[in-house]
Amino acid sequence: MNAAQSPVTSEGAAAAAMVPSRQHAHRATTDPATPARVPLLDVRDLHVQFQTRTGVARVLDGVSLHVDRGETLGIVGESGSGKSVFFLALLGILEANARITSGSARFGGFDLLGSSEAERSSVRGRELAMVFQNPRAALNPIRRVGQQIEDVLLRHTATPRHALQARAVDALRRVQIADPEARYHAYPFELSGGQCQRVMIAMALACEPALLIADEPTTGLDVTTQAAIMALIARIARENGMATILVTHDLGLAGEHCDRIAVMHAGHLVEMAPAAELFARPRHPYTARLLASTPYGALSIDALTSVPGQLPDLTRTDLPPCRFSERCDRVLPACAGPRVMQDTGEGHHVACHNPC
Amino acid sequence: MNAQRLAAVRAGAGFVLRRLAAALPNLLGVVVVTFLLTRALPGDPAAYFAGPAASREAIEEVRRALGLDQGIATQFGFYLRDLVQGDLGNSISTGRPVATELIERLPASLELTLIALLLATLIAVPLGVLAATRPGSVVDHLCRVIATVGVSLPTFFTGLLLAYVFYFLLGWAPPPTGRLDPAFSPPQTVTGFYLIDALFALDGELLAAVAGQIALPAITLALFVIAPISRMTRASMLGVLSSDFVRTARAVGLSRTRVLYVYALRNALLPVVTTLGMVFSFLLGSSILVEKVFAWPGVGSYALEALVASDYAPVQGFVLVLAALYVLLNLVIDLAYGVVDPRARFEG
Numbered sequence: 001m002n003a004a005q006s007p008v009t010s011e012g013a014a015a016a017a018m019v020p021s022r023q024h025a026h027r028a029t030t031d032p033a034t035p036a037r038v039p040l041l042d043v044r045d046l047h048v049q050f051q052t053r054t055g056v057a058r059v060l061d062g063v064s065l066h067v068d069r070g071e072t073l074g075i076v077g078e079s080g081s082g083k084s085v086f087f088l089a090l091l092g093i094l095e096a097n098a099r100i101t102s103g104s105a106r107f108g109g110f111d112l113l114g115s116s117e118a119e120r121s122s123v124r125g126r127e128l129a130m131v132f133q134n135p136r137a138a139l140n141p142i143r144r145v146g147q148q149i150e151d152v153l154l155r156h157t158a159t160p161r162h163a164l165q166a167r168a169v170d171a172l173r174r175v176q177i178a179d180p181e182a183r184y185h186a187y188p189f190e191l192s193g194g195q196c197q198r199v200m201i202a203m204a205l206a207c208e209p210a211l212l213i214a215d216e217p218t219t220g221l222d223v224t225t226q227a228a229i230m231a232l233i234a235r236i237a238r239e240n241g242m243a244t245i246l247v248t249h250d251l252g253l254a255g256e257h258c259d260r261i262a263v264m265h266a267g268h269l270v271e272m273a274p275a276a277e278l279f280a281r282p283r284h285p286y287t288a289r290l291l292a293s294t295p296y297g298a299l300s301i302d303a304l305t306s307v308p309g310q311l312p313d314l315t316r317t318d319l320p321p322c323r324f325s326e327r328c329d330r331v332l333p334a335c336a337g338p339r340v341m342q343d344t345g346e347g348h349h350v351a352c353h354n355p356c
Numbered sequence: 357m358n359a360q361r362l363a364a365v366r367a368g369a370g371f372v373l374r375r376l377a378a379a380l381p382n383l384l385g386v387v388v389v390t391f392l393l394t395r396a397l398p399g400d401p402a403a404y405f406a407g408p409a410a411s412r413e414a415i416e417e418v419r420r421a422l423g424l425d426q427g428i429a430t431q432f433g434f435y436l437r438d439l440v441q442g443d444l445g446n447s448i449s450t451g452r453p454v455a456t457e458l459i460e461r462l463p464a465s466l467e468l469t470l471i472a473l474l475l476a477t478l479i480a481v482p483l484g485v486l487a488a489t490r491p492g493s494v495v496d497h498l499c500r501v502i503a504t505v506g507v508s509l510p511t512f513f514t515g516l517l518l519a520y521v522f523y524f525l526l527g528w529a530p531p532p533t534g535r536l537d538p539a540f541s542p543p544q545t546v547t548g549f550y551l552i553d554a555l556f557a558l559d560g561e562l563l564a565a566v567a568g569q570i571a572l573p574a575i576t577l578a579l580f581v582i583a584p585i586s587r588m589t590r591a592s593m594l595g596v597l598s599s600d601f602v603r604t605a606r607a608v609g610l611s612r613t614r615v616l617y618v619y620a621l622r623n624a625l626l627p628v629v630t631t632l633g634m635v636f637s638f639l640l641g642s643s644i645l646v647e648k649v650f651a652w653p654g655v656g657s658y659a660l661e662a663l664v665a666s667d668y669a670p671v672q673g674f675v676l677v678l679a680a681l682y683v684l685l686n687l688v689i690d691l692a693y694g695v696v697d698p699r700a701r702f703e704g
Contacts, residue, residue: 088603091606091607093603093606093607095598096491117612121606121609121610121611121612122609123609124606124607124608124609125607125608125609125610126609129607129608130607132600132603132604132607134600137599137600137601138600138601138603138604139601139604140601140604140605140619140623141601141623141697141699142622142623142626142696142697142698142699143618143619151605151608151610151614151618152608152609152610155608155609155610155611155614156609187698187699189698189699200604203604203608204608
């Protein structure tokens, strides 16, 4: 039912079926006992702590997640919910004050958390790429954008030096930058925000990764540019059979582009469901509140409400098992007990003792 | 492409000329202030030069000869007229033209200051980078200690201490008596910098002697400015390391060295370049005392001796040269900025 909803998805699934034939995907299918059903990315029970001035903040508290080949997954949550930290942890590029305390993450056949920095950095940018928000700041201000793309090619491919420039220009052309030969020589400050984001995407996709993590890729861009950037990511994902994770605070954006959506709150994954299912039947009170605060569909402005309260202080030592319980109007005595993620069918998972 | 390059050179030349022209009012201000300040100094040069036994008439005679009996405005008028002709007046103590003496002594001061700046940069920048990449480590604390010590000890004290330890106690350094041991004759003048001239002369022994002489005063000056440079490098590097584009560089898998040196350090050096400009002016100022301690025949010790003797012309000349150097240096820094930062190139 989900596939029927979005043409992007059905073609994406078809392309995904061809993925194993691609040269760099062989590692994922080394185990013949479980063909095809091995998820591309499989994260289990990830815990991340930040050492802060005021104490230890448990920023991620047991997050599990999987992504299939060619799939588009949305991660939705307010700022501070830990959605970006989750992916920085997977890539191994957390700040120095952050520590992964437990959990496992397999990407294809590769152990993301257990491998050395040298092994991990050879996967980053080649098979697992990430683009960030605020593209102008995300590019080196004093290096030509063409050179920045070449840096990625030099790191991960065996492109001979004389062919580097041509490949970098090709990468720019793929992301539909006008006059790529001239833009190759540009510095980020000479480009618009949208063009900078295209350059970021060109860098991320230069090595045709199997998974692209787009962290708020359209935040700070104007609306028409947002649509163009999202269309660009969707097209390339479809053409390459690339899985995409869209990290956003915008439930509407996620609903438009994703097959499945996972909702995060204060370092917990609270609900995960196919996009249409989530919009039709939100089960977690937080998701329901979030939907009611999103200008989506036929909802009138007057009907919009905000989510009451704010994210709890994660450095607190007396955080309740359900970190939403203090903002929740459906709280039960059972909510003081351990959290359980229950499967309510149709691929719908919710971590709530009293789902809507 | 060629026409483009030509246009860039033209724009660059225009920029330099505009900057120099803009510096003229500053230099004029310096001329006025130093003129007035030297007149406000205590002591009567006429009495000083007439000698302790001179009669009142003899002193008045000297005063008239020096032109000091005229009004201040008239004196300033004469001074300006001479200045335009490149005449900085004569030193009363040596009787020689100040311009000539300054030109003779300037290379000694510049060599000392530049070597000190180079030395300080070579130590401070790596120190700052290490401190930033390992915050809270031994290197970080060492950086902080050196910074505190270097700033809190006055240069003449560090100079005396170094001379005492390395010349008097250990005997590693040659006597602190100028640019070159009297046993050597100075290298043939090409640049006026003994180190470079000795290199040109291909004379290893001479080079070693010159380097030995300059080591202690240069280290004294360098110690004084390692602090600001290393602290600025550390702060700037820390800022850049937590910036979005460094995260991007790491996210695409670039090696740690490439992230640190190509992405982070080059960006972090921009404010350091600015600091170097400020530090250079500290160095020019503090070199006066260091030159005195090490009997360095530079413009600083020259001005200091003149000041003690109430000899106006050399002091005014010295301050003017310093101001001109400062203007030139800032120009060089702006140009250097344009080389490192493409954004600065287009704002001209």
